[in-house]
Amino acid sequence: MDAIFLQILNGLDKGGAYALIALGLTLVFGTLGVVNFAHGAIFMMGAFCAVTVEKILTLSMRVRDESVTFFEAYKETPYLEVWFGDTGKAIIDWSVPLSIILAIPVMLLIGIVMERSLIRYFYKRPHAEQILVTFGLAIVLQELVKSFFGANPLPQGAPDIVSGSAAIGAVFGLGEAVVYPWWRLIYLAFSLVTIGLVFSFLHFTTYGMVVRAGMADRETVELLGINIERRFTIVFGIAAVVAGLAGVMYTPVLPPDYHLGMDFLVLSFVVVVVGGMGSLPGAVLAGFLLGILQSFSSMTEVKDIFPGIDQIIIYLVAVVILLTRPRGLMGRRGVMES
Amino acid sequence: MSETKKTGIVTRRTILKGTAATTGAALIGGTFPMHFIKNAHAQTFRGDPGSASSVKLGFNVPQTGPYADEGADELRAYQLAVKHLNGEGDGGMINTIKPLQLKGNGILGKKVEFVTGDTQTKSDAARASAKRMIEKDNVAMITGGSSSGVAVAVQGLCQEMGVIFMAGLTHSNDTTGKDKKRYGFRHFFNAYMSGQAIAPVLKDEYGTERRAYHLTADYTWGWTQEESIKAATENIGWQTVNTVRTPVGAGDFSQYITPVLNSGADVLILNHYGKDMVNSLTQAVQFGLRDKMVNGKQFEIVVPLYSRLMAQGAGDAAKGILGTTNWHWSLQDEGSQAFVKSFGQEYGFPPSQAAHTCYVQALLYANACEMAGTFAPWEVIKQLEGFEFDGAGNGPTLYRAEDHQCFKDVLVVRGKQEPQSNFDLLEVVKQVPRAQVEYPADMFGGELGPYQV
Structure with missing residues (x-):
């Protein structure tokens, strides 16, 4: 029971990340009709916003280690610590949450610039061309990040106060061994809140309603004198912010490197396809579903019966769903269909 | 031969004739032909720089x-x-x-x-x-x-x-x-040497009554390391609770780490390298494994193959972790x-x-x-x-x-608790003498194959 509970939590946590990335992908596909293979790179760039903030906050006074003679080795003490003591330390400790302040405008800007300068020229082009150009863009972005930050993962710590594990077993009447990292619980809550905010924005604001109307019938909305293209550009920016924030918050879970986006990209597309192209609730549902299935398939008990199942489960589920429900779990008629 | 290709004048037949004539003349004359002298090689081979400078x-x-x-x-x-x-x-x-x-x-x-x-x-x-x-x-x-x-x-x-x-x-x-x-x-x-080098140190540091859980990268290196470390630790009295294969580049290892919590193991051995090792070690520490007491003992994590670049990637999570390295x-x-x-x-x-x-x-x-x-x-x-x-x-x-x-000699190293500089991430715990890591040449099978192909 304890093991099953922990795997459900793992699945929800993993699913949260999948759902956030897939949500952005679906949003862009639903509004602009663009299959954006650079979306994973946006997630990665969000993570590197956190790395950048941490690097800025830890700019250090270097004191040469005289015992090392053949090259210059330094003992580094961050200026913030030197100048502000414990307050400085606390600011550095909170660098990941603080990164959100930088990530929101930066990712919005990146999204808008990307859409205006490149993506918009491919709205009416075939999906294959969109995939090629956005995949190329993803490679350019990741190589740029690699040239600045190197290929090695760069660890980012959660604030000390939430860096340990919560004795969650006691809360649910399970064994003492059932613990779960605080930061992962926070990530799960963050995912749910962000998904809730995006849905609220689309359903309960006039702006969101116009966007949804544009998704359903672009021409009619334009005939009403609404500049739907500008709104779609903003939606692209919002999708970039969602993916970027997902990246920022994921850094304490997974030390980011330049390849982080590619690691998530394929999985996220499977999530979108399983959920149903263009369906936002479908993307969220499929994200959590596949996350949980992936976690369960990794259990020794399951692997003993189906060896290697953990490595193929997601694709297996995708095949089964597409055979039985070709439009995915919640796909709409007419999306990506001639 | 390269001359043949360049000029197009000297043919293979000419060379053979010339060779036979030289040998014959040299033997008749009582001197030894030059091409029987050590290092005078007539055979061609790939990568031969020939007369190039x-x-x-x-x-x-x-x-x-x-x-x-x-x-x-x-x-x-x-x-x-x-x-x-x-x-x-x-x-x-x-x-x-x-x-x-x-x-x-x-x-x-x-x-x-x-x-x-x-x-x-x-x-x-x-x-x-x-x-x-x-x-x-x-x-x-x-x-x-x-x-x-x-x-x-x-x-x-x-x-x-x-x-x-x-x-x-x-x-x-x-x-x-x-x-x-x-x-x-x-x-x-190699992995066998890592096992032989680290096992006595593990015995000294963590004792003989330990229960180990292996997470292993699912490819040739991971398999052989798991086999070698398992054998070496079992030789010092440790039990192996479980060995679990993980896909290379799994990223999030949480689904493989949580079963460790209830397994009764008090040591986690990470047969991972590079990014996988950075991720699995960081996440194992996040799950509080190093703060746990199991079977009345402090829970420990071991990374049999260590490197400075990986210690850098894992940050604070690498502090105090034992492993081996080829050189430092x-x-x-x-x-x-x-x-x-x-x-x-x-x-x-x-x-x-x-x-x-x-x-x-x-x-x-x-x-x-x-x-x-x-x-x-x-x-x-x-x-x-x-x-x-x-x-x-x-x-x-x-x-x-x-x-x-x-x-x-093989080095047993530990992630340094108090680094003196940005490169001071590992400390050498022991330089294990070569004799301790040697093994019979036929132990892992295989055939070298011919000298000339």
């Missing part, structure tokens, strides 16, 4: 992909080796390795040049770039790499094509075990110091263990050519087989003839 070496390293930083360090080391071979710079280990016939005038008087390839840490890409360097660039030797899967693949190709492969960072027992090849040589240590820049022997000095002055930071093994491999190959007096690979191989030397770090070293595995 330079010889080309092929550095096949990961320049893109997850091990690009390690690959960049390997390349730096090779460039430094080329410099030293050509008599530039301070000479580095050329001044410390003994015996050594290198004179700082290239190899056999030919200036050393190089071409590079990108393995991408993928077997097919690594083979393709090695093949390109052999066929198009006519390299005399291929070296490099940061993965056992790649090493085994490239080594197989080099055997087929008759070009010597001096492996870079590869730790699987298979490289010089079941997949060993006559044309392949490994200076780096803080070693105080003459050879290590000479190399660290050269590398440090050239690039401004210390070399990694990958850089060290690649640098030494390049020098050892060059020296073997000097000893053989030829680039003919079968003669160079004979010089490398059984070659004993010192002054390259890790004490007296043997390139064992039977499996082409180097035997030398």
